[in-house]
Amino acid sequence: MSLDHALLVSLLEKPSSGYELARRFDRSIGYFWHATHQQIYKVLARMEEAGWVAARVEAGESAPDRKLFSVSASGRAELGRWLAEPSDPEGVRDALMVKLRAAAFDDPARLLPELEHHRATHANRLTAYRVIESRDFAGVLDRQRALQYQVLKSGIRFEQGWLEWCGEAIKLLHSFEQEPPRREKK
């Protein structure tokens, strides 16, 4: 799996505690890979045992103690190994697509709120990405930033795609409204 590798990359970009990682996975990193704190702590423990990361406890005076993790040489090696390992593009698995097909056997209009909700969510994400884009990726970028930007660009591209698609789907469902429903409810 590659939550391991996502964490290694995150730790290379900035050594952090599990809690910090979890927060980053709720925000920037979470835009391309999601994980909960429970998962993160477990994987960190496993990687520490494997020697991929090393922990240094930092005593907090007014704050709780935190375990700062950094990537070891062997962790870096593992990441390099994984990088060269070929893999296939991930398959889609989207419940909304199933719902659209399911709508053919019910009143399609019942899907409208769901589609509006999706459209709003994608619009919000796109806005968030645009903010990050102009805040972090304006001007000349070094190699690392350029690669991060390319990742962000995929997010922007796909949110735009979703947005347009949701609009299309909503229009399609509205076009059904004049016709008689295939199956009456109530």
Place this chain on the structure above:
Amino acid sequence: MSLDHALLVSLLEKPSSGYELARRFDRSIGYFWHATHQQIYKVLARMEEAGWVAARVEAGESAPDRKLFSVSASGRAELGRWLAEPSDPEGVRDALMVKLRAAAFDDPARLLPELEHHRATHANRLTAYRVIESRDFAGVLDRQRALQYQVLKSGIRFEQGWLEWCGEAIKLLHSFEQEPPRREKK
């Protein structure tokens, strides 16, 4: 979860055996929801016990017996319930994005074969979708077909997006090649 619901929709579209469903999930349906036969048999067994589907054994003379599943009234009701249930857009989880960020800590050129492979895969999928599009969705469509087409359109849109993005990413990695590598290998 919604493999249950994906199977219900599939069975509404056409009553089938587990084996048939598995094959369809390798092809058309698999483009928006993937499942293996092991999963499918397990879920079918569970749904049969729950009364959502009913099985009728069809004895084959020269072929093995097959259990034909159809959706019951309670299965239909469950699908309707799920349809109205609100849900959030699914989060992205793409290993390639992690690899791109990881490439900043290695020789980025090592990612090129992977990106080319992804580009080729997405190009193939797009071609497959286009074939389905002109074969099954040309001309005037009834409600069910129109909804299925809308699902296919999301696939087309996203494969196109991936294709363009892969091209961008490959160009970016090539632009690094003139510069000295951050970390020499061999």
Place this chain on the structure above:
DNA sequence: CCCAGCATGTAAGAGGTTACATGATTGC
């Protein structure tokens, strides 16, 4: 005083993957 946030975990259960297992038929 209570709630939000910091910080670290355990445990149970659902879902998903990979490997194994069986047995028949059709085509080369």
Place this chain on the structure above:
DNA sequence: GCAATCATGTAACCTCTTACATGCTGGG
């Protein structure tokens, strides 16, 4: 004879989600 396809499953393992558990600090 052998491999591929049809057809149905079981078992072990890993991952992921959800709920629970603990303890400390700062602000209203």
